[in-house]
Amino acid sequence: MAEVLLFSGGLTRIADQGQSTGIWKCAVAGPVRLGCEGLAGDVQADRRVHGGIDKALHQYAAENYRRLAEAFPAIAAQLLPGSIGENVSAGGFDEDSVCIGDVFRLGRARLQVSQPRSPCWKIDHRYATDGVARLIGEQGLTGWYYRVLDGAVVCSGDPLEMIDRLPGAVSLAGLWQVWRQHRPDPATLERLSAAPGLNTGWQKKLLDRVRWLRANGDRSAPVDATFHSRPR
Structure with missing residues (x-):
């Protein structure tokens, strides 16, 4: 079981690309409603690849930031929980230990892992560094998405625990x-x-x-x- 940090945010304009992104998130200060499409107030720019019922909530393994910092020491100070656009950060879970279909309890909410996150060029833009997204893909430091089975009011500091693993489950890394x-x-x-x-x-x-x-x-x-x- 681990305590979580929650992050949410609106859209930021990428002027030179004529696009917007929701990758810049802020820590959630108090209780927030978690529903079938994610945290109240959280916005995704490109709904083809982010957001929706099966990608309602994104978690990134806190330990992955250490590996990214080792590969990109010049931006190590920027590689902090929440910076890659995740909604949930917690220690103790990663792509090797989490399986597709795993059911988690976050506070009073229930979540189910639905897929890995495919890294996006906006990660490189976020850190103003080429190659971060490619390394994430090569090393499988993807993070993962949840669908929300039971919504609830949640907040940073709530416990996160895996409560069920389905027969035949496949790890995200696998x-x-x-x-x-x-x-x-x-x-x-x-x-x-x-x-x-x-x-x-x-x-x-x-x-x-x-x-x-x-x-x-x-x-x-x-x-x-x-x-x-x-x-x-």
């Missing part, structure tokens, strides 16, 4: 490692697509790749970006 392989085994992809609790978007991505691999035999697999690249 899913990400196979997904990044150049030519993963189609049967393994099929097995992963059936992981209990997995977001339907990820199910489709995995099965689409199965179909491509089986249709193309020994041809080189298409390049698969592991993060949402900067628009051109």
Whole structure:
């Protein structure tokens, strides 16, 4: 069990890209309502890849910041909980120990892990440093999304604990490692697509790749970006 820090925020304009981002978050000072689409007052800019029922809440492993700081010492002072755009920060949980479909209790709310977070070019913009998002993808320091099973009023300092793991659960690290392989085994992809609790978007991505691999035999697999690249 761990105590959480909660973060929420509005939109910030990225003038040179003509876009907005919700990556800049502030610590939540008091009680806040957590509903099926996340924390009250929290906003996502690009709803195609962030937010919604299956991506209502984002947690980033607090320990990952140490690994990022080792790789990017020039921005170590910026690599603090909340800075990568997560809503939830807590020690003791990471991509190796958390599985798709795990059910957590946060205060009186219940959450279920639905998918990893695919790193985005806005992470590099946030830290004004190229390569952070790519390293996150390469090392699987992705964080994860929750769907909210039971909403409640929550606050920083509430306990977070894993209360249920479904049979056949797959770790976030295990899913990400196979997904990044150049030519993963189609049967393994099929097995992963059936992981209990997995977001339907990820199910489709995995099965689409199965179909491509089986249709193309020994041809080189298409390049698969592991993060949402900067628009051109």
